[in-house]
Amino acid sequence: MSNYDNTTLIAASLKKRYARERRFQWYGRFAVFIGFVFLIVLLADIVSKGMPAFTQHFIKVDVTLDADRLGLPENPTQQDYFGADFGGVVKASLREMFPEVSGRGDKKQLYRLISVGAEYDLRDHLMANPELVGTTQSIWLRAHSEAGSYLKGQVSRALPEADRKVKDIQMDWLDQLRRDGRTQSRFNTVFFTAGDSREPELAGIRAALQGSFFTLMVTFLLAFPVGVMAAVYLEEFAPRNRLTDLIEININNLAAVPSIVFGLLGLAVFINFFELPRSAPLVGGMVLSLMTLPTIIITSRASIQAVSPSIREAALGVGASQLQTVLHHVLPVAMPGILTGSIIGMAQALGESAPLLMIGMVAFIMDAPSGVTDPSTVLPVQIFLWADSPERGFTEKTSAAIIVLMGFLILMNALAVFLRRRFEMK
Amino acid sequence: MQTSTVLLVLVALCIASFFFARRKSHAVAHGSGGLTTLHSLPKHYGYMALAWAGLPALAALALWSALEPRMLEAEVVSSLPAEVRALPEQQFGLYYNQILGYASGGMNAAELDEVQLAAADRYSALAARFSWLRSALVFAVALAGAVLAIRRVQPALRARNHVESIIRWILFSCSFLAVLTTLGIVLSVLFEAVRFFQVIPLTDFLFGLEWSPQMAIRSDQVGASGSFGFVPLLVGTLLISAVAMLIAVPVGLMSAIYLSEYASRRFRTLTKPVLEILAGVPTVVYGFFAALTVAPLVRTLGESVGLTVASESALAAGVVMGIMIIPFVMSLSDDIINAVPDTMREASLGMGATMSETIRKVLLPAALPGIVGGILLAVSRAIGETMIVVMAAGLSAKLTANPLEAVTTITVQIVTLLVGDQEFDSPKTLAAFALGLVLFFVTLLLNVVALYVVRRYREQYE
Incomplete structure (x- = not known):
């Protein structure tokens, strides 16, 4: 009767086993769910922190553009404008708007409502419209970043005054200005047109974007041709010998070398030995191209391998040389796959920052570089620099720069996916 | 002449030699009875001349x-007075x-002395002359190459094979760049690291329990010797890395198992x-x-249960690093689980x-070597990861195993030692290269072992 016993035993254990099966499945679902949660929290955190940075507040101030007060002579030259006391005029206008303010401390707080860059905006405005001298104008001036963050509702009065940079008295003024319709939120154009600045409301990513562009251009110009040629050699020409093995082992290992080590290489070889300029997109691009080469070679080899041998045989059969076969027939077919891999490699290079810290691309750059040898920084490094700044205005800028960076990455990856789809359809 | 001008003229020379050689090939073909008597197409003769004109000139x-900066320096230095040349290396x-x-x-002339001004003038004059010499040399080499190639154009010349072998060499040198890169990495880190170990003994570095890379400027300063x-x-x-693995391995592995064994294709x-x-x-x-x-979240959570958490705790950096590595572990384990033959799965199910018993008792044991290899690769990634730890981990080198305290890592120290002004003879800067050497070899070792294990595992089922 042992047979019967076994069946009951199994039947009895079935419930437990099925429960365990279900539990196991739930572990799996939970793991996938956790992955999703991480992704969503990460993206939501960045987006919610960064969105406010795309707008900026302006305050309407009645400015008396008195020539004497400004120190402008008749028919002022450009030099005169640059020497004129616009800062004093802005301060005087603020004092006129709030005549009850007295005492040095309070006045200082009052001046801090307006950005230090406002006087330059005013100067440019007046230089463009010289006929305004002698009149009183209502002009929208850029708000200071701390005042802006209060107007955006990011600072609460409930916080103890010592813990926040916007003081109670400033909040009163700002509330009054808001009631009078003298505050306005606008799209933050400075963020896309300016370089780095010490003031959050004047800082932008233009210089970093341009630096990224130059760096990536150098990377692509070096890594793409060299990578494709290396892949062609290894797939189509390389004899099976020790040297080829050595090359292959090296490529596979380089793909896994930490990126910071490439930075050390760039510092020791390109900067100290060849004495190329520090902080330049040229050197940055060279380092990043060495870093992305393995990716490009590996993906290019895979897509050359995927070309059907019949194409090769047909070309060789009608008398093409090996090189002609590759150049005229194999490479065109493999090209979409090679491009996909290269774009993914470029996306990696765009997001990379560690090796660039080593070669000095971590500098305070106000002006956009105009060539590959100018000192510059790149977008990820700009993010790194801003993330270190204690001002809350920069936290917002950092997240906004991340949003822009991720936008570019998504674009590049979408392009790669699109190319792959088209390739697969063939 | 500027480099870009030289290059442009060189390109023009190359194009010209291409057309000359092609015309010459037409001419010699006419002389010997039509184009069919040529071994190669006319354009191959052109390419050959182009390569002969361009490549040696580029090399030159x-x-x-x-060499130019060194030659200039040698020339200028030899003209300086002896007492200047006798200055210590740094001052000089x-x-x-x-x-x-x-x-x-x-720079302004006011900041320099007479001798320097004279030397600077000499430098400028020399630089101008060298620039002309360089252009002359490059163009002479290019012309000589082109003339040689064009003179060789004959119907019997195997121009296509010649061009193809040149291209093959170019292709080879492109792939050989990988070897040169590795060599460059090893040499550059090794060279500086050896200089470091001349100052700090290797045993102090490998077994020392204290890290504070502050070197005193004056020898009588307090704490003069950094450790x-x-x-x-x-x-x-x-x-x-351990914290990162604790997050990444369970989540990545379970996701891979669920997605490859349970989930619908669509999902x-x-x-x-x-x-x-x-x-x-x-x-x-x-x-x-x-x-x-x-x-901040980890800190608030920790404090709410009464733990003291450093604001730059290892836990926070590790958790985020784990999140980063999840997809890496996931796709590696996915590959490896898929490589287990279906026959094993079906036998167990039969x-x-x-399904869960099959996975735990059949698939995972069979895939274990591969998964271990994948995890080793992930560990090597975590060790080499820089930005997360630079931004979220601390700078103080504390010897602790408590993830709630602030620790520092190899990569953080490399960055802090090298960002900013550097002098290339202080042990502080050189230490970064010693750390780089260690980092390179540790990750290399992990990768080699991991790839070996994964490959052995794959071969088992092929």
Whole structure:
């Protein structure tokens, strides 16, 4: 009767086993769910922190553009404008708007409502419209970043005054200005047109974007041709010998070398030995191209391998040389796959920052570089620099720069996916 | 002449030689009875001349550009008075740099002395002459190459084979660049590291328990000797990597199992790319997330249960690093689980085992070597990861295994030692290269072992 016993035993254990099966499945679902949660929290955190940075507040101030007060002579030259006391005029206008303010401390707080860059905006405005001298104008001036963050509702009065940079008295003024319709939120154009600045409301990513562009251009110009040629050699020409093995082992290992080590290489070889300029997109691009080469070679080899041998045989059969076969027939077919891999490699290079810290691309750059040898920084490094700044205005800028960076990455990856789809359809 | 002008003229010369050679091939073909008597197409003769004109000239240009600063320096230095030449190396470097600065227009004459001004003038004159010499050399080489090639154009010349062998060499040198890169890495780190070990004994570095790389400027300063004990950095790195693995391995492995064994095809094709976004997020973004969101969160959570948590705790950096590595572990384990033959799966299911029993008792044991290899690769990634720890981990090298305290890592120290002004003879800067050497070899070792294990595992089922 042992047979019967076994069946009951199994039947009895079935419930437990099925429960365990279900539990196991739930572990799996939970793991996938956790992955999703991480992704969503990460993206939501960045987006919610960064969105406010795309707008900026302006305050309407009645400015008396008195020539004497400004120190402008008749028919002022450009030099005169640059020497004129616009800062004093802005301060005087603020004092006129709030005549009850007295005492040095309070006045200082009052001046801090307006950005230090406002006087330059005013100067440019007046230089463009010289006929305004002698009149009183209502002009929208850029708000200071701390005042802006209060107007955006990011600072609460409930916080103890010592813990926040916007003081109670400033909040009163700002509330009054808001009631009078003298505050306005606008799209933050400075963020896309300016370089780095010490003031959050004047800082932008233009210089970093341009630096990224130059760096990536150098990377692509070096890594793409060299990578494709290396892949062609290894797939189509390389004899099976020790040297080829050595090359292959090296490529596979380089793909896994930490990126910071490439930075050390760039510092020791390109900067100290060849004495190329520090902080330049040229050197940055060279380092990043060495870093992305393995990716490009590996993906290019895979897509050359995927070309059907019949194409090769047909070309060789009608008398093409090996090189002609590759150049005229194999490479065109493999090209979409090679491009996909290269774009993914470029996306990696765009997001990379560690090796660039080593070669000095971590500098305070106000002006956009105009060539590959100018000192510059790149977008990820700009993010790194801003993330270190204690001002809350920069936290917002950092997240906004991340949003822009991720936008570019998504674009590049979408392009790669699109190319792959088209390739697969063939 | 500027480099770009030289290059442009060189390109023009190359194009011209292409057309000359092609015309010559037409001419010689006519002389011997039609184009069919040529071994190669006319354009191949053109390409041959182009290569002969361009390649040696480019090599000459590169060589000259590499040697020029040294030749200039030698010439200028030899003209300086003896007492200047007798200056100590550092002062002399400064002195010479001032000359260069003035010659390039970056400095005022007021900051320099008479001798320097004379030397700067001499430098400018020499530089102008050298620039002409360089252009002359490059163009002479290009012309000579082109003339030689064009003179060789004959119907019997195997121009196509010639061109193809040149191209083959170019292709080879492109792939050989990988070897040169590795060599460059090893040599550059090794060279500086050896200089470091001349000052700090190797044993102090490998077994020292204290890391504070402050070297005194004057020898009588307090705490004059920095200590370069590498152990706290290693422990910190391993601690953060361990936290990362505790997050990444269970989540990554279970997701891979669920997606490859349970999920519907549709769910899988939708889910995998979304989770792989995590791999495409730049590390600097993770660093920002770790420093500004996760670290304060960990701190508040810890304090709410009465623990003291450092504001730059290893836990926060490790958790975020784990999130970054999830997709890496996931896709590696996915590959490996898929490589297990279906026959094993079916045999187990056919015996009445449930799917989870099959996975735990058959698939995972069979895939174990591969998964271990994958995890080793992930560990090597975690050790080499820089930005997250630079932004979210601390700077103080504390020897602790408590993830709630602030620790520092190898990569953090490399960055802090090298960012900013550097002098290339202080042990502080050289220490970064010693750390780089260690980092390179540790990750290399992990990768080699991991790849070996994975390959052996694959071969088992092929």
